[in-house]
Amino acid sequence: MISVIVVNYNSGSFLKDCIKSVLHQVDEALVIDNASMDNSLEQLITCFKNEARLIIVRNLVNKGFASACNQGIRQAKGNQLLFLNPDCILESNAVSEMRKVLESDDSVGMVGGLLLNADGTEQGGGRRSVPTPWRSFVRAFGLRRFYNRWPKLFDDFDLRHLPLPAGPETVEAISGACMMVNREAIDDIGLWDEAYFLHCEDLDLCMRFRKKGRKVMFVPSARVFHAFRVCSQNRPIFVEWHKHKGMIRFYGKFFHHQYPGILFWMVRAGVWLRFGALVGYHGVNHFKQWLKHGRA
Numbered sequence: 001m002i003s004v005i006v007v008n009y010n011s012g013s014f015l016k017d018c019i020k021s022v023l024h025q026v027d028e029a030l031v032i033d034n035a036s037m038d039n040s041l042e043q044l045i046t047c048f049k050n051e052a053r054l055i056i057v058r059n060l061v062n063k064g065f066a067s068a069c070n071q072g073i074r075q076a077k078g079n080q081l082l083f084l085n086p087d088c089i090l091e092s093n094a095v096s097e098m099r100k101v102l103e104s105d106d107s108v109g110m111v112g113g114l115l116l117n118a119d120g121t122e123q124g125g126g127r128r129s130v131p132t133p134w135r136s137f138v139r140a141f142g143l144r145r146f147y148n149r150w151p152k153l154f155d156d157f158d159l160r161h162l163p164l165p166a167g168p169e170t171v172e173a174i175s176g177a178c179m180m181v182n183r184e185a186i187d188d189i190g191l192w193d194e195a196y197f198l199h200c201e202d203l204d205l206c207m208r209f210r211k212k213g214r215k216v217m218f219v220p221s222a223r224v225f226h227a228f229r230v231c232s233q234n235r236p237i238f239v240e241w242h243k244h245k246g247m248i249r250f251y252g253k254f255f256h257h258q259y260p261g262i263l264f265w266m267v268r269a270g271v272w273l274r275f276g277a278l279v280g281y282h283g284v285n286h287f288k289q290w291l292k293h294g295r296a
Contacts, residue, residue: 002026002095002180003078007068008033008040011086014227015040016047018086023053025095030055030076031086032068040086047066065176066192066201073191078183085177097222098180101168109185109214110206112174113222114164122160123226125175127218129202131157153223164220171218173211175203178224185214198239200246207254243275 003200010014014032023029032042033056041056048054057071069083080102082095090113098111115126129135138144140158146154147161160169179202189212193204205215 001028001078002080002082002099003072003076004029004082004084004085004095005069005076006031006086007065008086009035009062010036010038011040012038013040013043015086016044018084018088018090019048019054020046020085021088021090022082022095023048023051023089025092026053026082028053028055028076030057030072032057032059032072034059034062047149064194064208065196066196067194069201070191070194073183073186076183076250080180080181081186083139083176083178083182088178090178091223091224091225094222094224095180097199098219101217101219102182104168105118105215107213108217109189109209109212110179110181111168111176111217111219111222112180113224114220115175115226117226118225118227122164123228124158124160125177126224127159127169127171128173128175129155129157129159130172135253136247146173146190147164167216167221168217168219170215172179172214172216173203173206174218176205177226178222179205181209185209185212188212189214195295196246197242198246199243200250203250204253213259228247 003024005020005023006015006029008031011018019029019031031041031054035058041058044054044056055075059068059071059076063071072083073081080097080099084090094113098113101111102108112126115123117123131139135155138154139158144156157173181280189205189208192201196204203233209216272294
């Protein structure tokens with residue numbers, strides 16, 4: 001039995017479109033709503049009147065992504081759990097393709113599909129290496145241009161520069177936007193870490209799966225169109241705050257021993273400097289928009 005768990009927050013019409021694309025592929029769909037203020041739930045209810053497979057849980061406050069996922073796990077009946085963002089549209093065979101790989105080997109604990117942009121190009125995050133502090137540094141400062149000369153030193157975490165594999169492939173990490181797991185593996189490894197509010201919790205789960213000897217697999221035949229950042233575009237600074245806070249937790253949890261003393265403090269300082277730069281960037285853009293509309 002497959003249960004899909006969708007965490008919703010102000011996703012508008014994307015939510016009902018997401019459920020339309022996945023409901024016929026699963027046995028039950030749980031929508032955990034984090035106190036949305038738009039009409040996404042109303043649209044969903046109107047579209048799926050009297051649908052017994054659809055379960056809606058309304059939170060009075062925004063509990064964050066990891067906490068809402070855990071709510072879904074506790075209520076779901078399936079022995080296989082699909083975590084899916086509300087801004088995702090699955091092709092008709094996507095769930096079956098992921099399920100085949102999940103059931104192919106007892107060592108496989110987690111699988112993810114090929115995330116696509118609206119134009120059909122591959123989106124980042126669906127297959128990636130773990131973003132260690134060094135890999136993040138390489139990416140932030142454009143050092144990957146030296147990859148051809150020193151590939152082991154100047155590779156970052158984005159694997160899109162590699163050709164798509166012909167079949168399922170073991171990777172270090174996939175995206176929480178589309179992630180299927182065995183319940184037995186979750187029972188063994190533990191629930192999502194609720195200390196993350198938004199971002200990096202999927203990387204944390206991938207790390208814990210791999211540390212327990214469970215394979216993380218990328219399935220290119222499971223195609224998923226993902227409208228990236230639909231639910232977060234109106235609150236960029238809020239999202240960036242939690243993203244960078246999550247990065248600090250992730251680095252401290254898994255890489256602190258590799259960056260002792262002053263080096264790890266330099267990593268932390270780099271993360272917050274990046275956050276400050278992004279706040280400045282968004283602030284300038286907001287000011288430009290204010291000037292533009294003020295003069296109109």
